[in-house]
Amino acid sequence: ETGVTQTPRHLVMGMTNKKSLKCEQHLGHNAMYWYKQSAKKPLELMFVYNFKEQTENNSVPSRFSPECPNSSHLFLHLHTLQPEDSALYLCASSQGTFYEQYFGPGTRLTVT
């Protein structure tokens, strides 16, 4: 238990669906991140939020839309995804941007 929770743990969605991933951290951190991990590929940083403000967007397609209402919660809204978006989506948090990061268990997403 790292203090970072993610829901749901597994999600299957069609290409026309709209769904959201949720991340919550109980560590009092001020920075939160979304990463994508595809099979047999390195982790890819998607978005970074520092004090609720987005500070990084690594050329992520607009079908992924992040939301950070406060320093403890982070959402990833998904719509019209493609099968190649199937992956493990990981949330992380840290005290200070890019310092030691605490990762959640991830959401295993399958797009059919």
Add this chain to the structure above:
Amino acid sequence: LAKTTQPISMDSYEGQEVNITCSHNNIATNDYITWYQQFPSQGPRFIIQGYKTKVTNEVASLFIPADRKSSTLSLPRVSLSDTAVYYCLVGDGGNTPLVFGKGTRLSVIA
């Protein structure tokens, strides 16, 4: 960002000491060396971080030579539960994104 190179995979028997070496020839003066561990279908977990010489905690030791162009993560007396992917990252520890490579897949055999 300094690039890192580490072996793709390693095998070890239970009870042995495992050393995983990481090359980072263009490490910058302000860069730290950080290691993460990832079990299947879980997020990475911070193991250890160092700048120079030797750092030890309850999980591992990190050896960094004087030129800092490489580092070695040492896991004492591994068990089956140490089977995981180990990532070596180099960065200034606070201002630049972590860049995860492919890591080293350690398999511990009974």
